[in-house]
Amino acid sequence: MAKDLENEARHRALSRIREARTQQPQGVQEWMDLIAAGDRTALARAISLVESTKEGDRTTAEALLKMAAEKAGHALRYGITGVPGAGKSTWIEAAGMDLIARGHKVAVLAVDPSSHRTGGSLLGDKTRMSDLSLHPDAFVRPSPSGRTLGGVAEATAEVALLCESAGFDRILIETVGVGQSETEVRHMTDVFLLLLIPGGGDGIQGIKRGILEWADAVWVNKADGGPERLAAAQSALSVYQGALSLLAAPEDGAPPLFGTGSALDAAQVHALVDELEARLAEAQGNGNLEARRSRQWRDSAEALLAAEALRSVRNHPQFSTLWQRLQADALHSQILPIEQIRLLLKRLD
Ligand SMILES: Nc1nc2c(ncn2[C@@H]2O[C@H](COP(=O)(O)OP(=O)(O)OP(=O)(O)O)[C@@H](O)[C@H]2O)c(=O)[nH]1
Ligand SMILES: [Mg+2]
16 A cells, blocks of 8 residues: 555656656756656666766766765665576575565666676576566666776666665675676675585686685575485585685674575575675674775775876876887886886876
């Protein structure tokens, strides 16, 4: 009943905004209003704009993001990583539905800058997340590919921000754990889940070692289909636990959760979501979440600073000439490369 009233109010608000939009040229504020009122088309268009590599789109995108930032900040972000085919999308489908049943609104973003999937991935994700894709309280956005401006992580953080401003309070970000992107995605998530599969051969399954250290939870998936598979999952889990016990404790001191299970089993996924939600609530209460976000801010700000500094040096009118001269002299010069760079920067001052 309350839901009906809420939907009706939302509907009325949307019509009012649409009317206003037809009466005057559409500005960024109206666009933002549509997004905040739950208009999917407006949200999808905003995401495309933010993902656009055209310099010309950037000004509007940034204006929109600034407004989105004012409305955002209340969502919690899950990072889900693992080898290709580990069951990430399947787990997200189940966990997403579970979070919706708890009263949340769920946005799913997929990050996959690598080439391991083809153009079919969009369709693949939507079919794998069939319930979630169709649910009015969910928004599933497959990965952008080929975005170059600012990199994958920045684009994903921006898209997450837009989703937050549209009222989604749980953002699930799927990423393949074999490249660079999951390192970056880890810097924007409040809880990081690593999915592995039994019998992956070399223990760590080609997963970058760092990921094991960052994981808040390690779950060996596909522990189903008979006692043999269950035993294989258990023994894989012991290997990971062993590997992890040799590593340093996580920065905020909370040891990771370990478990085996099946993404096809809603009750098992529910139990893990329970644990992750409890962990998030605890981190919110004891200040660990804020500390984590502050570290994340520092890391991504440093990366942005480096990129921006490089860009401004390269844009200096004298840069090309001096750089070419430096390159020509470099091999015969007696001074260290770092000194050469310092001299260059001095000249560009
Ligand atoms: N038996 C079993 N099969 C599963 C489980 N989880 C996923 N699968 C199956 O494994 C296959 C791959 O699942 P996805 O969810 O697409 O895996 P993914 O990690 O998202 O794959 P990529 O996005 O391509 O890296 C599908 O056929 C799923 O049905 C599980 O817990 N048990
Ligand atoms: Mg997937």
